[in-house]
Amino acid sequence: MQPTLSRAVVFLIFSAAAYFPLADAAFPGEVQTFRExxxxxxxxxxxxxxxxxxxxxxxxxxxxxxxxxxxxVFSVLQHASCPENIAFHFVTTTHRRRQELRRIIxxxxxxxxxxxxxxxxxxxxxxxxxxxxxxxxxxLNYARMYLADLVPATAQxxxxxDSDLIVVDDVAKLWSIDxxxxxxxxxxxxxxxFTTYFTHRFWSNPSYSASFKGREACYFxxxxxxxxxxxxxxxxxxxxxxxxxxxxxxxxxxxLGSLPPFLLVFxxxxxxxxxxxxxxxxxxDNVEGLCRDLHPGPVxxxxxxxxxxxxxxxxSKKPCPLDSLWAPYDLFRxxxxxxFNDS
Ligand SMILES: *[C@@H]1O[C@H](CO)[C@@H](O)[C@H](O)[C@H]1NC(C)=O
Numbered sequence: 001m002q003p004t005l006s007r008a009v010v011f012l013i014f015s016a017a018a019y020f021p022l023a024d025a026a027f028p029g030e031v032q033t034f035r036e037x038x039x040x041x042x043x044x045x046x047x048x049x050x051x052x053x054x055x056x057x058x059x060x061x062x063x064x065x066x067x068x069x070x071x072x073v074f075s076v077l078q079h080a081s082c083p084e085n086i087a088f089h090f091v092t093t094t095h096r097r098r099q100e101l102r103r104i105i106x107x108x109x110x111x112x113x114x115x116x117x118x119x120x121x122x123x124x125x126x127x128x129x130x131x132x133x134x135x136x137x138x139x140l141n142y143a144r145m146y147l148a149d150l151v152p153a154t155a156q157x158x159x160x161x162d163s164d165l166i167v168v169d170d171v172a173k174l175w176s177i178d179x180x181x182x183x184x185x186x187x188x189x190x191x192x193x194f195t196t197y198f199t200h201r202f203w204s205n206p207s208y209s210a211s212f213k214g215r216e217a218c219y220f221x222x223x224x225x226x227x228x229x230x231x232x233x234x235x236x237x238x239x240x241x242x243x244x245x246x247x248x249x250x251x252x253x254x255x256l257g258s259l260p261p262f263l264l265v266f267x268x269x270x271x272x273x274x275x276x277x278x279x280x281x282x283x284x285d286n287v288e289g290l291c292r293d294l295h296p297g298p299v300x301x302x303x304x305x306x307x308x309x310x311x312x313x314x315x316s317k318k319p320c321p322l323d324s325l326w327a328p329y330d331l332f333r334x335x336x337x338x339x340f341n342d343s
Contacts, residue, residue, distance in 0.1 A: 032063065032066055032067070032104070032332070033104075033332075033333045034067075034070050034104065034107070034108040034331040034332055034333060035108070035331045035332075035333055036107065036108060036109075036110065037073075037074050037077065037108055037109050037331060039110070039111045040077040040078065040080065040083035040084070040111070041083065041084060042082045042083065042084040042085065043081055043082065045081070046081065046082035046084070046085060047082070047085070049084060049085050051154060053082075053085050054085055054086070054087050054155075055080075055082075055085055055086045055087070055159070055171060055172060055175045056087050056089060056151070056155040056157065056158045056159065057076065057086060057087070057088050057089065057158070057159045057160075057161060057171070058088075058089040058090075058091065058144070058147050058151065058158050058159070058160045058161070059072060059073070059088065059089075059090055059091070059160075059161050059162075059163055060090070060091045060092070060119075060140045060141075060143050060144075060163055061090045061091065061092045061101050061105075061116070061163075062092060062093065062094075062097075062138075062140055063097065064135075065163035065164065066101070066104070066163075067311045067330065067331075067332045068163040068164045068165075068304075068309065068311065069090075069163040070104075070105075070108055070109075070331050070332070071166060071311075071326060071329040071330055071331065072161055072162075072163060072164075072165055072166060072167070072329075073088060073109060073112070074109075074329045074331055075166035075167045075168065075329045076161075076167045076171050077109075077112075078329075079167055079168055079169055079170055079171070080170055080171055080172065081170045081172055082172065084111075084113070086113065086171070087113045087114065087115070087155075088112060088113065088114040088115070089114070089115050089117065089147075089150070089151050089155075089158065090105070090114060090115065090116045090117070091116075091117050091118075091119045091140070091143045091147075091150060092116060092117070092118060092119065092140070093118070093119050093120075093121045093139055093140050093143075095118060098116055098118060101116065102116055108331055117150040117151070119139070119140065119143045119146060119150065121139030121140070123139075123146065124139050124142040124145075124245075125139055127142075127242060127245040127246060127249060128142065128245070128257075129245075129248050129249050129252065131255060131256050131257040132255050132256065132286055132287070133256075133257070133286040133287075133307065135307075136256060136257030136258070136286070137257055141257055141258050142257075142258045144160050144222060144225070144258065145238055145241045145242075145258065145261070145262075146238055147160065147227065147229065147232075148227075148229045148232040148233045148237070148238060149238065151229060153229070153230075153233075155229060156228065156229060156230050157175070157179075157226065157227065157228055157229065158226075158227050158229055159171070159174060159175060159224075159225070159226050159227075160222075160223075160224070160225045160226075160227060161223070161224060162223035162224070162303065162305065164223075164283065164303065164304040164305065164309055164310075165223060165224070165278075165301055165302060165303040165304065165305075166301070166302050166325070166326055166329050167300065167301050168299060168300060168301065168302065168325075169276070169299075169300035169301070173300070174224075174226065174273070174277050174300070174301075175226070177226060177271065177273060178271070179226065179228055179271045180271055182228075182269060182270060182271040183227065183228050183231045183232050183235060183237060183266070183269075184225055184226065184227050184228070184232075184266050184269075184270055184271065185225065185226035185227075185270065185271035185272075185273045186220040186221065186222070186224060186225045186226070186270050186271075186273055186278070187220060187221070187224070187272070187273045187274065187275045187277055187278045188218040188219070188220050188270055188272050189218060189219045189220065189221075189275075190216075190218040190219075192218070192219040194217055194218065194219055194263075194267070197219065197254060197256065197259070197260055197263055198253055198254050198260065199252060199253055199254060199255065201251060201252060201253055202251075202253035202254065205251075205253075208247070208251075208253060211264060212267070212268065215267065215268030215269060216268045217263070217267035217268040218267060218268065218270075219263065219267070220262075220263070220266070220267065220270055221259075221278050221280045221303070221305060222258065222259050222262045223278065223280060223303050223305055224273075224277055224278040224280075224301060224303065226271070226273065237265060240265045241261040241262065241264075241265055244260070244261040244264045244265065245261055248260070248261075256286070274298075274300075275295060275297055276297060276298040276299055276300040276301070277300050277301050278301055278303055279294050279295055279299050279301060279302050279303060280303040280305045281295075281303070281305055281306055282294075282302060282303060282304040282305070282306070282308075282310075282320075282322055283304040283305055283306030283307055283308040283309055283310075284306040284307055284308045285306050285307065286306060286307055287307065288307060288308075289306060289307040289308020289309070289312075289313070290306075290308065291308075291320035291321065291322070292306070292320070292322075293322070294322065302322070302325055302326070304326065308320065310322075310323040310326035310327070311326075311330065311332065314326075314327060314330075
């Protein structure tokens with residue numbers, strides 16, 4: 001091998017590492033860059049931006065779902081009556097990539113009011129038991145259980161959004177729901193067969209199944225939740241969720257990831273939010289990314305929960321009909337840096 005060639009190879013390897021800090025399995029060897037979103041300004045009827053008028057929204061950020069997260073943020077801003085009164089609270093697991101993610105958010109949304117928090121994945125690593133879908137086993141999937149520890153106490157309430165959804169209505173309407181005595185608000189689905197979310201082992205053990213006694217437990221999706229953080233801290237709900245995760249580690253009482261602990265702690269004790277705020281299942285189920293239709297009724301939020309993600313289906317030229325509703329919020333810029341043409 002000629003010395004010049006080997007130097008070129010070494011250069012390529014190093015420059016590739018520098019170029020692709022956020023390259024991932026979905027886009028191997030491709031830089032994730034995004035178009036800059038327009039500036040969204042408050043209407044004249046908006047209250048001044050002070051603590052009491054801020055809408056707090058929490059989302060996770062990682063390389064795999066970054067395209068979904070940016071689309072989600074874009075959709076929230078586009079439909080908000082007072083977009084400048086929204087504060088985003090992003091949670092990440094990696095120290096190394098936090099600066100890179102911050103840079104991407106700033107360049108995509110230069111006017112965004114946001115914070116990035118580091119979620120120590122060691123908090124949950126020992127408590128996660130494998131589920132039927134590997135993507136559900138990522139520590140970041142469990143970050144929603146720790147929002148009360150991550151977000152400053154100045155925020156009494158927070159909306160948690162998954163990174164595979166778009167909002168097509170004013171998020172202020174969801175924000176202003178009355179939680180009553182509840183810690184958590186979410187759309188409930190009482191027609192779903194609740195039994196199937198837990199194993200036979202769970203239902204056959206009276207000390208476990210008794211936890212639903214006196215509760216009209218219904219399935220709810222944890223991808224959209226309105227949470228009273230003050231009540232959450234007071235009631236030590238993170239510990240309650242962790243306790244069920246410890247039981248799961250020992251006894252395998254369910255097959256999914258972070259959802260069942262939420263059902264165990266909150267199902268039947270959830271403030272009912274209109275179904276329009278979580279039209280979920282658009283990604284099919286946990287096994288196959290099948291095309292799904294909307295549930296009947298109005299739509300304020302579309303959620304591609306399940307295995308199929310719109311950006312992957314669009315890129316593979318096999319989109320589902322409803323993926324066309326996600327596409328307008330896609331800020332992702334496909335670009336293949338031409339390392340070989342640069343010199
Ligand atoms: C719910 O699911 C369980 C377990 O799969 C099944 O035995 C039961 O018949 C189902 N109930 C209804 C109402 O479909």
